[in-house]
Structures are given as C-alpha cells and as structure tokens.
Amino acid sequence: MIFWIASxxxxxxxxxxxxxxxxxYTEDGRYHQKIIKKIGQFPEKRxxxxxxxNKNIVTDTTKFWIKAQEKINEDNKLRFFKTxxxxxxxxxxxxxxxxxxxxxxxxxxxxxxxITSIKNHYExxxxxxxxxxxxxxxxxxxxxxxxxxGYSDFQYISSWNINYKSWKVQNKIPIKIIKxxxxxxxxxxxxxxxxxxxxxxxxxxxxxxIDKLKNSVNSTFFEKLKKDEEKNGFSESITSKKTxxxxxxxxxxxxxxxxxxxxxxxxxxxxETFKSETSELGYK
Numbered sequence: 001m002i003f004w005i006a007s008x009x010x011x012x013x014x015x016x017x018x019x020x021x022x023x024x025y026t027e028d029g030r031y032h033q034k035i036i037k038k039i040g041q042f043p044e045k046r047x048x049x050x051x052x053x054n055k056n057i058v059t060d061t062t063k064f065w066i067k068a069q070e071k072i073n074e075d076n077k078l079r080f081f082k083t084x085x086x087x088x089x090x091x092x093x094x095x096x097x098x099x100x101x102x103x104x105x106x107x108x109x110x111x112x113x114x115i116t117s118i119k120n121h122y123e124x125x126x127x128x129x130x131x132x133x134x135x136x137x138x139x140x141x142x143x144x145x146x147x148x149x150g151y152s153d154f155q156y157i158s159s160w161n162i163n164y165k166s167w168k169v170q171n172k173i174p175i176k177i178i179k180x181x182x183x184x185x186x187x188x189x190x191x192x193x194x195x196x197x198x199x200x201x202x203x204x205x206x207x208x209x210i211d212k213l214k215n216s217v218n219s220t221f222f223e224k225l226k227k228d229e230e231k232n233g234f235s236e237s238i239t240s241k242k243t244x245x246x247x248x249x250x251x252x253x254x255x256x257x258x259x260x261x262x263x264x265x266x267x268x269x270x271x272e273t274f275k276s277e278t279s280e281l282g283y284k
Contacts, residue, residue, distance in 0.1 A: 004104035010117035011109035012180040022216035029215030045152035055150030069100035103201035109180035112258035
C-alpha cells in the first residue's frame, strides 16, 4: 500500500523524505544520498510504461493514475511515495483511492517563505512567482527530459492554497499535517510523532528506536544536506536556463525569512492572497 509524503513544491518535502528514508531504510538511521531514492515520486514515467497514453497530451496519464497504483500495490508491500499533486480528481480521474493508499503526511510551509524558494528554483521574478503560486491550473513536469518523455511525469499542483486544502479536507485516507516551521524548531519531537503516525497507520507493531531516530535527525540537518549537494550534486536539482549550470536545490533552508528577503509590496500581496490559510495555520 502507498503512504504519501505530500506537499506543495519547495515546502520541505525533500528534508522530510531524508528523515523518513534514513529511519526506515537504514540499520542505524544515518542518512546518505542514495537512500532518499528509496522514496520515489508519483506520478513518474516508469509507472505508465504498461499503458497506452499520449506523452504529448498534458493530462493523458491521469487516466491511469489508479491503475498505475494498483500495479505498484500488487505485492501489497508498504511503499512511501513523494507527490506534489493536489488531492482529488482531474478530468474525472481520481488521483488516488482507499484501495491503494493507506495514509499520508502533508508538510505545509508559510507561502511567504515558499515564494523565495520558488523564485530561485524556477528562475522567476516577484510577479511571476506570485502568479505561479496563485494559478489554480498549475502543473509541473520534467522540462529537462521533455524531448523524450513529454508530459509523462505530469503533476497537477494547482495553487498553493488549493493544494494544501485538497489534502486537508479529504477524508478518504488518514493524514497528518505538519508545518515545516514546527519540524524546523522541534525536529526530534515532531519527527517522533511522524514515526508514531506512520507505524500506527501501517500497523507496524514495533517500538520507536530512539537512537536511530536521533541519528536520522542529526544526519539530515540542512547544512549537511547542502554540503553534500555541493560535494556530490543532487539528483533533483535542475539546470538553469540562463547559465546552463545546476541551480542549488538546497537554497536557504532555515535562513529563509520572508521578512528580511521580500520587498514590502510582495509581502503585502502574498499575505493578502493567502490570508485565510495563513491565519488558519497560525502564520503571522
């Protein structure tokens, strides 16, 4: 069965996957870059090789979202998958269902900090980035492999607020919503709660290994992940259209403080745009 690690882009999904993969896929809990690849992305081209779809039609893989998940679940093993997809239906095709999903963690981040990372990652200016985050029809795909793969790994992300609400309000599968800021400020405590939730949801009758948990936390601090990327690269970084060099994936991390980075005009615009959700989440 699939357990989702879901989020809007640039919200801490990679860090969360580093923590989870370190705890569940190593003996001692110590992170190394190869281990994060144990948690794949859905949707992705490899999930649709058995199906007849048109890679040049943006949403064509949505017809096979459920069938692809059924194929993944044939052996009935627990698998973690990353996704930025909104929860729900597109073209009357459900993203997932109770037969294929056992639970989810959704990590949400203050949109005023998300936008600084969006600007860096996608090389957008202030207005472009805000429009990007407000776009209810927004989607992402692997631009670098488009010539060969087309829209095979199309993900319908919608807007920042709809993405968040789509996972929050669904009642099909158990979900735990965590704030990036809480994970940052109380990493051990929050991650321990996450492991408890995963174990309970998946009926894993095992005690939490505290030493392993500590190792997972200590080996995935942002600066360590950033230094690892500088030394060894990172498979999920993309190439700049402007310079043809890799854009650093691990950008600001804990130093990403919108009050010091965003100009006043953008602060006001994004705060007003997502006022309802930021208030609900306690972002001031």
